[in-house]
Amino acid sequence: MxxxxxxxxxxxxxxxxxxxxxxxPATVAEEVAAAVARWRSGGDQPGDFEPYVERARRAFADLVGVPAERVAIGSAVAQMLAMVAAGLPEGARVLTASGEFTSTTFPFAARGARITEVPLAELPGAVRGHDLVTVSVAQSADGALADLDALRAECEAAGVPVALDATQAAGWMPLELDWADWVVAGGYKWLLSPRGCAWLAVHPRVAERTTPVAASWYAGEDPWQTTYGMPLRLARGARRFDLSPVWFSHVGAAAALPYLASLxxxxxxxxxxxxxxxxxxxxxxxxxxxxxxxxxxxxxxxxxxxxxxxxxxxxxxxxxxxxxxxxxxxxxxxxxx
Structure with a gap:
């Protein structure tokens, strides 16, 4: 130990x-083990997991420097970015780094976007003429860091939105990403959580350009009132992009993320x-x-x-x-x- x-x-x-x-941390593993023990004896109701989901949501917001009301929950990075990709126009031009992790790019390619890859160091200078930039804060393959200041300046000057994947950065890097249009991360690496939890921060200016392609009962303003029947009635804020939580993963995240955010x-x-x-x-x-x-x-x-x-x-x-x-x-x- x-x-x-x-x-x-x-x-x-x-x-x-x-x-x-x-x-x-041992305390995180113990929280998950206790939840599994309760499951084994039928000790929980679905609503009992809500506090865990919300605790992790708030801590993720703290870790990436965005307001908690911007954050939606899900289970995987590509799943979350698919909602961004679905809001792009047909044939959209998407810029990314050469060798980028494919969960950050495949959702756009699968929707028919034209993907341009350039060396990471050249990314800010290539922003103009594109409809979106998608890139990891820290590259999965080798840890190379994106120049976020230069990228922000170029994207704001050109009016090009940016989606940042913070999976390999959140948890060890101090981050202030409230300027980005979308920020996504999976929880099972540096965030020390079980696999099956991810988050997407959606800036209000791009909320209407984000499509809840997997909308379910959990995306309602009050999920317990949107479990049956039409019409479509989604939450007004970022919770409209929520996906039904993987319960045990969020139990772990509710312990791990606040710990990291406190450091x-x-x-x-x-x-x-x-x-x-x-x-x-x-x-x-x-x-x-x-x-x-x-x-x-x-x-x-x-x-x-x-x-x-x-x-x-x-x-x-x-x-x-x-x-x-x-x-x-x-x-x-x-x-x-």
């Missing part, structure tokens, strides 16, 4: 796979980035200022050496979060040797 940032984590030595699956995220970023940059420096490589590192190494060889990492885009991908230590860096260096 490791103790970090005021919480206990049953994370094994050499675990560097947070960009794939985050390890929860000094600048200190979390400094901790995570210091470990990542220490690794790079020791390997004779330039620092990158990200918690995610892609290495020219054999992931299977790392596994045999006791390092838990991922194979992504032909490289071994590792990530350093608040529960990692310098010992993990040393273990990885030994494995690489």
């Amino acid at each position: 490791r103790t970090a940032f005021g919480a206990d984590f049953a994370v094994p030595q050499g675990y560097l796979n947070t960009p794939s699956i985050g390890v929860p 000094d995220l600048a200190a979390v970023r400094a901790h995570d980035v210091k470990l990542a940059d220490t690794l790079l420096t020791r390997l004779g490589l330039p620092e990158r200022g990200s918690a995610i590192v892609a290495l020219d190494a054999d992931p299977q060889a790392l596994t045999r050496a006791g390092i838990v990492a991922s194979a992504r885009a032909g490289k071994a991908r590792v990530g350093f979060h608040l529960y990692n230590t310098e010992d993990d860096v040393e273990r990885l260096l030994d494995a690489l040797r």
Whole structure:
């Protein structure tokens, strides 16, 4: 058991796979286990999960720097972005980064949008002439960070809306994304929640351009009054984009996200980035200022050496979060040797 940032984590030595699956604080795992125990004996009613959903919704808003009333809930990033894609005109021109994670791009391509890919560093300069920009704050494959200030300036000057995927950034980076048109993130990586919860922040200026393609009873102003019969009656705000929650996932998120939101995220970023940059420096490589590192190494060889990492885009991908230590860096260096 490791103790970090005021919480206990049953994370094994050499675990560097947070960009794939985050390890929860013990209290989060205990909350989910208790919910499963109640389910086993029929101890909950559907409405009992509402406080968990709302607690996680508010904490997500805090983590990405938007008002809570803008946030809709769902279970996956692509599912949420499909509502953005459905609101685009036919043949829309969508700009993204080369090698972008496909949950951030496939919803648009599947709707017939014309996708233009450019190197991440060139993204702000290519904004004009497009109908939308969709990009991750931190790239999944290698942790490269988008220049958000430059992107914001270019998008505002050109009047081009932007959808930001914060999945690989929220939880370790301090974020103030209230300027973005849409902000989406999945919860099971750096947000330390069970898989099956995601959130979409919708700026009021693009609410009418967002289509609730999977509208259900849960998207009503009062879900318990929209369970049967017509007419269509959706909530007035961002809750009109809500998807029915995966209960146990939101139980975990209701414990994990408020914990993360209570931390000094600048200190979390400094901790995570210091470990990542220490690794790079020791390997004779330039620092990158990200918690995610892609290495020219054999992931299977790392596994045999006791390092838990991922194979992504032909490289071994590792990530350093608040529960990692310098010992993990040393273990990885030994494995690489």
